[in-house]
Amino acid sequence: MTTSSRNEESLNPVEKIDKLIHEPSRLLILANLYVVKRADYTYMMRQTGLSMSNISVHLSKLENAGFVDIIKEFKGKKPYTMMALTDLGREAFDNYRANLAEVFEKLDD
């Protein structure tokens, strides 16, 4: 096996990594949403250390991809905006973890 073909084979798992999820802030958001049913912006801000505007920007991208649902609801007269991972989002996050594990397994020493 030539060096270039060996390198091509080891790069394939890297190409499967979802770049939308792989961004550090979005990865943090998705990981925190994965372990709960749903949460609001304040919770996400406290858990991730990201700013509110930062979270909004990343959430828009995740919502456009169908990974996150943004739910606006009222408790009495007070409005709340909650976020939750969709089934597609959970599946994508599981695939991302599996792909990343595969990458590390196949990396040459």
Add this chain to the structure above:
Amino acid sequence: MSENISLKKLEKRAFKTYHDDGTWEAGVGLFMVYMALYERLFGTVEPEAIRYLLLGFGVSLLLYAPFWALKKYFVTPRLGRVEFSETRKKRSKKAIVIVVIAVTLTFIPLIATILIKNSLVDWEGYRYPHAAIEIGAGIFIALVMTLIAYFQDFDRLYVYGVLMGMTMTTTWIIEDTYPFAIAGGIIFATGTFFFISFFRKYGRSVDEVADDHI
């Protein structure tokens, strides 16, 4: 990078955040101190109903109320709203079941006292050595608190459970409530320390920190 993110630890950390403000402990500690001193303060007040219901139960609730309000109106808005997973909810339900069973078991001797004379708490004609009940009660309390601590992932409750168990045993043996006051003081002080830590970390309202950049 994601290899080092333990989702289990992440979830546990998130859930623990909701216990780390110290308000529950401060409230319970103060309640214990009050109950320890209550007989000394109001032991001669008549009728008994006023003494037990109003000055005992009623004042205890009033003492705990500020901590409940602190949790609801100061702590929770700063931590944010979250609905934990079904797995977490099942664990919390198990803790509730333990509390219900423990309270039920505790009420059995109380009901026996009311219905049957010469019952467990009537020392004359008493079948078992006093020490067995005193030590048993302490172990029972420690065990119940330990189980609740496990299902609620509330690490400090392990220590409080042992402390409360020892306190119960000691209180019965020396027939004085000083151990209750000391244990309550320790728990109150710990709760206060954690609340101060919480305040230093999360004291600013959400609006103030909304656009801080990390």
